[in-house]
Amino acid sequence: xxxxxxxxxxxxxxxxxxxxxxxxxxxxxxxxxxxxxxxxxxxxxxxxxxxxxxxxxxxxxxxxxxxxxxxxxxxxxxxxxxxxxxxxxxxxxxxxxxxxxxxxxxxxxxxxxxxxxxxxxxxxxxxxxxxxxxxxxxxxxxxxxxxxxxxxxxxxxxxxxxxxxxxxxxxxxxxxxxxxxxxxxxxxxxxxxxxxxxxxxxxxxxxxxxxxxxxxxxxxxxxxxxxxxxxxxxxxxxxxxxxxxxxxxxxxxxxxxxxxxxxxxxxxxxxxxxxxxxxxxxxxxxxxx
Amino acid sequence: xxxxxxxxxxxxxxxxxxxxxxxxxxxxxxxxxxxxxxxxxxxxxxxxxxxxxxxxxxxxxxxxxxxxxxxxxxxxxxxxxxxxxxxxxxxxxxxxxxxxxxxxxxxxxxxxxxxxxxxxxxxxxxxxxxxxxxxxxxxxxxxxxxxxxxxxxxxxxxxxxxxxxxxxxxxxxxxxxxxxxxxxxxxxxxxxxxxxxxxxxxxxxxxxxxxxxxxxxxxxxxxxxxxxxxxxxxxxxxxxxxxxxxxxxxxxxxxxxxxxxxxxxxxxxxxxxxxxxxxxxxxxxxxxx
Numbered sequence: 345x346x347x348x349x350x351x352x353x354x355x356x357x358x359x360x361x362x363x364x365x366x367x368x369x370x371x372x373x374x375x376x377x378x379x380x381x382x383x384x385x386x387x388x389x390x391x392x393x394x395x396x397x398x399x400x401x402x403x404x405x406x407x408x409x410x411x412x413x414x415x416x417x418x419x420x421x422x423x424x425x426x427x428x429x430x431x432x433x434x435x436x437x438x439x440x441x442x443x444x445x446x447x448x449x450x451x452x453x454x455x456x457x458x459x460x461x462x463x464x465x466x467x468x469x470x471x472x473x474x475x476x477x478x479x480x481x482x483x484x485x486x487x488x489x490x491x492x493x494x495x496x497x498x499x500x501x502x503x504x505x506x507x508x509x510x511x512x513x514x515x516x517x518x519x520x521x522x523x524x525x526x527x528x529x530x531x532x533x534x535x536x537x538x539x540x541x542x543x544x545x546x547x548x549x550x551x552x553x554x555x556x557x558x559x560x561x562x563x564x565x566x567x568x569x570x571x572x573x574x575x576x577x578x579x580x581x582x583x584x585x586x587x588x589x590x591x592x593x594x595x596x597x598x599x600x601x602x603x604x605x606x607x608x609x610x611x612x613x614x615x616x617x618x619x620x621x622x623x624x625x626x627x628x629x630x631x632x633x
Numbered sequence: 634x635x636x637x638x639x640x641x642x643x644x645x646x647x648x649x650x651x652x653x654x655x656x657x658x659x660x661x662x663x664x665x666x667x668x669x670x671x672x673x674x675x676x677x678x679x680x681x682x683x684x685x686x687x688x689x690x691x692x693x694x695x696x697x698x699x700x701x702x703x704x705x706x707x708x709x710x711x712x713x714x715x716x717x718x719x720x721x722x723x724x725x726x727x728x729x730x731x732x733x734x735x736x737x738x739x740x741x742x743x744x745x746x747x748x749x750x751x752x753x754x755x756x757x758x759x760x761x762x763x764x765x766x767x768x769x770x771x772x773x774x775x776x777x778x779x780x781x782x783x784x785x786x787x788x789x790x791x792x793x794x795x796x797x798x799x800x801x802x803x804x805x806x807x808x809x810x811x812x813x814x815x816x817x818x819x820x821x822x823x824x825x826x827x828x829x830x831x832x833x834x835x836x837x838x839x840x841x842x843x844x845x846x847x848x849x850x851x852x853x854x855x856x857x858x859x860x861x862x863x864x865x866x867x868x869x870x871x872x873x874x875x876x877x878x879x880x881x882x883x884x885x886x887x888x889x890x891x892x893x894x895x896x897x898x899x900x901x902x903x904x905x906x907x908x909x910x911x912x913x914x915x916x917x918x919x920x921x922x
Contacts, residue, residue, distance in 0.1 A: 535850050540851075540852060547858050547913075548913035549890040549909075550835055552916060556919075558828050559919060559920060561785065563785075563828070565767075566920075568860045569832045569836050570916075571857045571858070572854045572857065573913040574917040575910075588898050595895050605837065614874060617873060617874065618867070620841055624836075624837035624840035625866055627859075630845075631851055631855075
């Protein structure tokens with residue numbers, strides 16, 4: 345794992361992960377590998393799954409009681425589905441010390457941050473995070489300590505955010521090897537609608553249209569283009585409806601572009617079609633992987 | 634490379650590859666690895682590129698003169714862009730013996746097969762092939778002998794096809810480890826519009842819409858979904874316009890499905906959205922990779 349030389353590392357006494365799935369499990373693994381916490385505790389609703397995550401060596405201990413574990417933790421990262429983040433942060437905040445750092449990993453930020461700005465108990469500070477790393481797979485069994493290495497993490501402070509909390513949370517993601525970007529929750533949601541949420545819908549619609557008799561005729565192109573469509577429907581209903589306005593706008597831009605391709609094909613217009621395909625290739629090539 | 638036990642292997646005296654790019658180069662590498670030809674000759678338009686392919690060990694010799702090399706070959710595989718296949722097959726057929734086997738690797742079959750059925754010299758037989766294997770990369774430098782292993786190859790004979798030629802061509806692809814399916818050229822084009830050509834357009838439109846400032850905010854999801862958009866615009870203009878009618882039809886089906894997602898998101902309809910995402914996931918999961 346590469347850690348930028350100018351990043352000082354901070355060691356936490358107790359890191360609490362609320363939700364020990366793919367992301368929570370991967371954070372646990374990365375934190376353990378980098379030695380960033382003396383104690384890693386997992387909280388969830390299913391004791392059997394938590395026990396298995398402990399046996400897998402990801403967490404040191406577990407509990408189904410969020411308030412009591414939050415009270416003893418100096419860093420809380422909520423890794424539950426976006427629809428549950430606000431409630432989990434509020435439950436933790438009600439029990440923990442004001443200086444406990446609170447963040448999440450949800451891929452939608454505006455609703456979460458604005459609700460918490462209103463509801464968070466006086467003196468507490470929550471700063472949203474969105475590590476751009478993940479997988480279509482679910483469960484801590486697929487956790488990987490290198491999931492975050494060399495990836496981007498967006499943090500979304502607002503005008504009321506504690507500068508100490510912001511510094512600590514940014515430093516935490518950097519110490520996992522991430523490049524950290526700051527932006528407003530609203531800007532985050534508009535940008536991620538384009539780079540993540542719309543691609544999910546585009547990919548899912550393609551997978552959904554596949555006729556069963558044509559399954560044997562798919563090759564790597566179809567498979568790569570639809571990989572993310574294997575993601576959890578429950579998680580994605582939550583995400584897509586939490587950012588519906590920005591996604592609807594982005595899907596309109598997408599269908600306009602798709603129409604340009606459709607018209608060029610229907611008209612047999614090689615010049616326009618080549619221009620469109622070249623634009624796509626130039627954009628894709630610039631992503632370097 | 635796995636070769637089904639019931640496949641008898643045939644060794645060719647001289648295999649002629651017309652076009653030594655990613656596919657032609659990969660066939661050369663696979664044929665050499667499996668020992669299926671005594672001599673592998675490459676024909677193309679650029680002697681420097683052909684010489685480099687020879688130096689890379691892919692082909693034994695090369696020429697820019699298709700008729701004279703075709704005359705000495707017992708198997709000719711045309712690996713040029715789909716818009717050049719008919720002309721290259723006709724040039725080869727005019728010079729070669731009637732019993733020389735002629736096929737191609739183009740991802741569009743109906744126009745090629747119907748034009749050749751009319752124009753092919755008396756006594757010659759062409760059977761179209763489409764190995765469902767490839768890459769967004771171009772050039773023999775990316776050739777791989779295992780590209781075809783365990784993949785599907787579609788062959789598209791018609792009522793006039795020589796049964797001997799069909800047997801040989803099917804056996805050839807099987808001896809590269811492929812699963813061979815027979816279907817009409819027209820059925821091929823309709824099916825591949827759905828499984829390959831429409832996915833290319835869907836992916837390219839997504840890459841084309843990416844705002845440059847959002848490039849750092851793309852993650853593996855965006856990258857996988859747009860990988861094929863890095864393919865050659867020239868090759869793809871050719872493919873998309875050669876199968877325009879089937880692709881237009883398939884894109885209408887796609888946009889209908891996309892509209893269902895769009896409406897569910899705009900309406901905040903979690904039940905419908907979950908149903909659509911579940912359908913997508915079930916289809917994608919059934920592809921097993």
